[in-house]
Amino acid sequence: MHPGKTRARIAIVGLFLTVLFLGDRLMARAVDAVFMRTKFRYPMLYAGELPADIVFLGNSRALHMFHCPAVRETTGLRAANIGFNGLPTIAMAPLWHDYLEHHAPPALLVLEVSCVGREDEDGALERFTTCMRHSDEIASQIARRNRLVYSASQLSHLYRYNSELTWRSLFFLRNSDQDWIMEGQVDRSEAEELTDADVPSLLRSADNVAAFQRIIDGAAAHGVEVRLVHAPYLTEYRRHLHDAPTWTNWLQSELEHPILDYTDAIVDPTSFADPIHLNAGGARQLAIRMARDGVLPSQDD
Template identity: 45%
Template structure:
């Protein structure tokens, strides 16, 4: 005679089926994430190259979108004769910069110089910008720590589902650069008066006096000092009409110099014509080349 009734047997079978399904889902999540990770890491996207150790340079540029579209590696390399790479990116959060710079130094020979477009410290990190780096959490314990500290919900989701890490811009963008290097990326257009009028209609973005961002910048400088790397801190050009609505910028630069204990070269008013700009705060190829020439002339390159 059976000691276990039929409902109990059925419940056990259902329980085992649920456990088997959960194990299959978890295994599929891990296997799928590893496959996507290998695909992302095989591309020529700048952060994939960084974490492969395939992005050496004697000059390294760092910043947010202003650094990305002002410090053009082909122009700097041509003017200086030194291989140049850019770690900057659109809306790159300041709090992510120490991890990226640290990881770069761990995987590459120390460069001679770091060009740090420091106006990023004045801007609020954009919502969702840090989460893009979940795509590289397999590669960087420090990125994991940064994500856990500043985006704990996304970090926990990425720990639960590894596929979730690739649910963002960088996974797609890296595949766009499967074969083509993105180091020559820059906004190609010239600013126009209607475009500037429209941007000015939104008003000036607030200038932050953020101790959190200052601490992150200090950490970047400390990593450079440990490797005896020369650091050039500077504020790049703004469109002259935009400068008119941020009169507090010189005061903020003075404040940041005191906070960091380092000189900051102010090129915010270096250019006065539309032809150097792609919009109110980004340069186009013509402006980027002229900026490189100015930095070289002044001994900063």
């Protein structure tokens, strides 16, 4: 082959790789800039725009149980919810750490505990590659748990934004997602047909307990009071969750921290969006109940 041709081809390959690399980095920056401009909870967390007196953390149960507008209305205090659907317990500690890094410590942290008894959904942690640029803690968790995804995120920064979080953030370009809650009411007939097989028992995971312990310790170090809450279930669901009391006792002794049992606090089925999540009305009732019990402070406190 003609040496000139070979050189030209090497140059084309080199140019291609350069364009690919630079484009990847530049576009990742651009996507990140868009992500950070949204009013979605995690960009706001990393931008330090979620100052609060009360912070809620957990998976979808925390997300749909502790409704910030209802808490604000009931307590008169600023509230922020940094929980998320399917949020793995192991990702909660880094998020809490990052919250403290970007905000003044709140007065109270409320943790919904049922996530400790759940197995992490496949790929749940990997959704947080979107936050890797802003959180070394998240990055190291991903590196530890999924080497392949971590390597891919290092190779392509665009790949980090290939996540539900990025797409969801686009829904909140203007309005905050802190008032996000499920609408509608649970289908009673379906709920009545629930059997033991439909209700997974609560697991006893040492990893999840350790992650929770880190959150509690981190809060204590910053003088933040922690309340652990086992949030309500629909009565028809709770009836099949046979191990809930013993599991709560077990977790209480593992963490050496009291757990407030609200599993039967809401009995009105119209307050539930589905068997394990409240709707807006239910969340308001729960906030009032928790404030009345002194679990949530009021402005006067």
